[in-house]
Amino acid sequence: MMSEKCVAIIGAGITGLTTGYYLKRNNIPFRIFDTASLPGGVMQSKKNETFVWETGPSTGTLGKPEAMELFEDLDLSLLETAPSLAGNRYIWKGKKLHALPSSPISGLTTPLFSWKDKFGILFEPIRPKGKDPEETLTSFVKRRLGTSILEYAVDPFVSGVYAGSPDTIIPKYALPKLYALEENYGSFIRGSIKKMKEPKTPRDKKATKKVFSAKGGFSCLIEKLTQEIGMENISLGLEKCKVRLDENGYIVSANELENKFSHVVFCGSARRLEESFSFLAEEGLQDAFQITYTSVMEVAVGFKNWKGRPLDGFGALMPSKEKRKILGILFLSSLFSGRAPKGGAMLSVFMGGIRHPEYLKLSDAEVFEMVKKEIQETLCVTDFSPELFEITRHEMAIPQYDKTTPARMAAFAKAESMHPGLILGGNGIGGIGMADRIRQGKEMALRIVGENS
Template sequence: MQQLRTSQITIIGGGLTGLTLAFYLKRAGKKVTIIERNHEPGGVIRTFTEQGFTYEAGPNTGVLSSPELVQLFDDLGDTCNLEVANPNAKRRLILKDGSWEALPHNLSSAITTPLFSLYDKIRILGEPFRKKGSNPYETLDKLVARRLGKSFLDYAVDPFISGIYAGNPANLVTKFALPKLYNLEQNYGSFIRGAIKKRQEPKSELEQRATKDVFSVKNGLQQLTQALTAAIGHENFILNAKRTSVTLQNGKCQTTVSTEENDILVESEELITTIGAYELANTLTFLTPEDLSPITNMRYAKVAQVALGYKEWNGYPLNGFGGLIPSKENRKVLGILFPSSIFPNRAPEKGALLSVFLGGIQHEDIYNLPDQELIDTALNEVSETLKTNLKPDMIHLFRYPYAIAQYERSSEQRLDQIALLEQQYKGLYLAGNIRNGIGMADRVKQGVTIANMLIK
């Protein structure tokens, strides 16, 4: 027999976006129901502890880059303790010709680094005086090569994009993928001039605390989603949703949820989806494939992560955030993160915890390898690049076929269609990583923005 539940607002998807949204709606006195397909909320954020290692399956870190994220930690109080990375995390390594080189962090290191050509080092002095671009759909590779030079693209931006998007700079449109960078050129005419002007602008106290530092949470990022879940209240969740479909009747959103135990009908005035583009067609059944195709054709990078734990480490000194690997180096991994170097208590005292990332848009063939081949590939790359023959004491493989949304040329059509559907169907909001950014700070900011809109 179908159970009936009434709610003011239904949220489909219990990841960070949905949890942030529900947290602030609940604080404002709204009755919310969150529908999540997994057995617990949190989306891809999961933390495990084993043999003295604390490792993440999903995002390993976030960036403290928005006032909304700062405020969220304030509002959660002692239930979730922010952990800012140690100063070593500012040291980012880039592989060039088989050797690790630190990304420049000041003028002297920028002059002496072997990462960039002498021509581009000299040429960058003219960056503030170059004409700004006129193509709103310029891809990131063309923008960077035009303003900074080819070596900056190859050994700074390309590995950065591999680390953030697991994507290809030739496909990502700057306006959508890195809007802050795009706006620096458009609003100030220059990256350098814009960065200086932005630093001089007055900031609120919360904006000043959005330091752009790398962060995690004490005992792992899952503590954040668990704190949000507890504050929202377990009674407001429907978990293990095997099938969720939405129809509209008499101006109400009718959401049918099938779980292992029963079927539930949730009736609400407003509905927000925070799920991936690939799940929308089977969920919003009142919309046609033609309605959704500009959204559902969104591309996602496939990424595998191999967590490696060493109780004793004798390889390359892990005194930094990690190492990113440019496409030009023709290696088989995107990068190797050093979590035990960034945060305390992630590995035994003399040990090390590594997160190796493989696949992405440019290396989907590697992602598709069988499990053992994928693990062996990660181990070989660690051995060759970090100069160790140690056998890890802990190995875990995680695969994400829809890891990271790609903000490509189709983004404008997708955003236009989202706006059209939200205007056509009052009370429907399409959120999640299909728009507004892919980082943790982006997800929190979007949740807060929609919550404030619904509360008002």
């Protein structure tokens, strides 16, 4: 490897920017390359004189200490956490929204789950462990908790997070913490109780269930990161970005320019890995490119005066069984300040996903009619005349940690072991949530910092 460290980062989304930020703090030179014309990847907020809205991720969970640490390192006053009402989550069943139970009492009284599954929970601690580590989430949840909990808690959750289906998602990769409860303790309930009793370090305590954004929208976090990194270290709007092997390092060619680096860190989606790293195919590592994505459409709907049901929670999710046309609605203005004027509302409506990829082909007028009907029926709005209605179509946007995952992970690991200085990240590995992305970006930077030159 080149004796001096110099790092190429492919991708200027939250993962790549976090990697760059922590390299900069450790005085390691780097350059970030991206074909997009703006930094931030899918993380983009917009605003006008009345509303602030997101076109990509709308909220994150501070579930990893690295997410909190990034705000502490950058500027803690940038962090905005949602009030406790974010704990209220609604699920559609029959003809109305029901609160997802949050206590043993509400678990007993909820109409969402069957009596068989409510009482069956008592036997969860003694149910045998699964035998197939690659079993789907559907089979995993049915086995441990029952069908109604699958249909009215897990299925809508998977739609909300992955725009996917529990029939294809594999908990070992998509929900490693839940999987580990069964694996290590034999039961979710026993495992959760034991984990609660385990001593926590001050760092562990930084990881919480708090819902977060940045003050003024996620783009403010991206702006702060780019400012700290310095635009002179970021090349955007590139036609293409190719990496080839060179003696003791890597040559990155972007547009007409070529530069040599000791390390290359990939921070894009796995479906775009081949574009830059064609040499992996020549080495028989095509599995690294295999990934399933779902497409999702996000519709920002803003009202100056909200006249529907109280938006007293995080949002509402629609189980597949209910056959509604949307996946869910996030009550963005109830979570964060300044998203809508007082008395108004900013909603993020999600559609498409694995259930209805064809919806992304609908015209704007057709989407409007669909969203209108869904909001009227689910949030009790009679007069639907929003002041803002903006559609963002994300083709192949959300990676599914399904049966392609183990082969992809193995190919990533093999490529890294064959090529010192190559680090393959991005949301095809290590989780899709904001906190997972920040954690991965920081870890990749610190791996390079920790290497001996």
